[in-house]
């Protein structure tokens with residue numbers, strides 16, 4: 357049986373891959389987590405869970421020993437996204453792992469691409485949200501590394517992955533309960549959603565179709581849905597109406613001064629430059645910049661916060677005003693991808709999980725369904 361290592365095995369997607377493949381008995385799973393405490397979920401299956409950081413080539417190559425293939429399902433900030441790609445290619449080659457599946461994202465195309473965009477379209481050099489650029493860089497580095505090292509690479513570009521344990525669902529449900537849920541422009545935008553089990557099937561196909569080399573595939577569910585269609589059943593399940601969700605206006609695709617400052621502050625270059633600066637001085641500098649960004653000197657921060665009109669997060673605004681439905685024909689044709697779980701069933705399973713996770717979900721009669 358093929359042994360498949362999963363990097364990020366305790367994450368939302370990684371943990372589902374481990375469960376499905378182990379319980380389905382189709383593949384031998386080698387879960388890889390970065391902290392010993394994260395091994396708990398795989399340990400309940402008695403699996404040989406290994407600990408390695410995706411940025412540590414030596415550790416990762418040791419953790420990959422004996423695997424035939426590896427799925428990169430780790431997520432993080434710029435450093436993790438851009439640096440783990442090259443590390444993975446080198447570590448896989450050293451461990452003798454021949455097949456690599458990388459979870460990229462539709463975001464590499466931006467959420468407002470020209471009509472007709474598909475896997476063959478050039479990736480935009482500039483995007484309003486940096487995440488898509490990081491993923492595009494990672495794809496490029498990984499493709500170069502795998503070509504040079506003779507490894508088979510398949511890149512999957514899922515849209516919004518939802519289902520039990522999804523952060524998209526968990527965050528929204530919590531906001532609904534706190535009466536703080538928002539969407540952009542009524543949630544009318546296209547959500548290129550994919551249920552996690554449908555994505556797991558696409559990943560399995562990428563592993564078993566060993567004739568597919570160096571290809572990328574867009575992945576989403578069979579039927580298009582809007583953000584409202586994704587989120588309204590959660591409101592109803594939690595005893596709220598869609599009217600309780602505040603609709604924010606879309607915002608222009610440019611970052612505010614504060615967002616530009618945060619990106620600069622968190623960049624590798626500033627972190628390196630600020631490294632030798634004493635902590636107290638760094639704190640004073642950051643307070644001064646915060647004060648300047650919050651408005652006139654002397655205005656209490658809370659007042660400044662209260663007076664600021666609510667503004668949609670740039671990434672959510674970009675996502676929730678999308679009008680383009682990405683095609684998945686290539687995945688159907690080449691990988692044999694068939695999203696078997698329809699949206700209604702995926703919704704039922706997601707709400708069942710919310711109940712299991714302790715959210716106060718009403719039963720069907722109370723919801724009138």
Ligand SMILES: NC(=O)c1ccc[n+]([C@@H]2O[C@H](COP(=O)([O-])OP(=O)(O)OC[C@H]3O[C@@H](n4cnc5c(N)ncnc54)[C@H](OP(=O)(O)O)[C@@H]3O)[C@@H](O)[C@H]2O)c1
Nearest residue numbers: 364366367368369390409410429430431459460461516517
């Ligand atoms: N969720 C979506 O909607 C979506 C959509 C498109 C693409 N994707 C892609 O799918 C992949 C998985 O996403 P997800 O939603 O499952 O993410 P997630 O739930 O946030 O899980 C991320 C996993 O990565 C691990 N990780 C982070 N830094 C690591 C490091 N340095 N070394 C090893 N492991 C590390 C985390 O471990 P800790 O618990 O220790 O932090 C966690 O297990 C990502 O590449 C993401 O870009 C996701």
